[in-house]
Amino acid sequence: MENKVKTTEDVHIGNMIKDELRHQGRTITWLSAQVNCTRENLYKVFRRPWIYTDLLFDISKALNHDFFKVYSELYEKSKSEETGN
Numbered sequence: 001m002e003n004k005v006k007t008t009e010d011v012h013i014g015n016m017i018k019d020e021l022r023h024q025g026r027t028i029t030w031l032s033a034q035v036n037c038t039r040e041n042l043y044k045v046f047r048r049p050w051i052y053t054d055l056l057f058d059i060s061k062a063l064n065h066d067f068f069k070v071y072s073e074l075y076e077k078s079k080s081e082e083t084g085n
Contacts, residue, residue: 007074008071008074009049011049011070011071011074012049013048013049013050013051013056013067013070014045014046014047014048014049014051015046016067016070017045017046017051017059017063017067018046020063020065020067021063024063026063028042028043031059031062031063034058034062035055035058035059035062036058037055037058045059056068
């Protein structure tokens with residue numbers, strides 16, 4: 001999942017979650033039970049480039065994967081570009 005993203009517009013968090021779920025060999029039914037969300041709603045999440053932070057937190061915990069990290073890295077990159085470092 002080493003995507004070279006430059007802006008938040010380059011991030012499709014739904015695809016990242018779906019890819020990680022597949023990488024771990026987990027099912028959408030399993031994730032649905034872990035985060036107390038219907039499978040139908042999770043399929044909608046997969047199609048969206050955005051997600052509510054509370055749901056992202058629950059999914060991160062369930063998959064033991066820090067999905068917030070991509071946004072933190074973008075933030076740090078933007079700050080260093082502003083200062084010229």
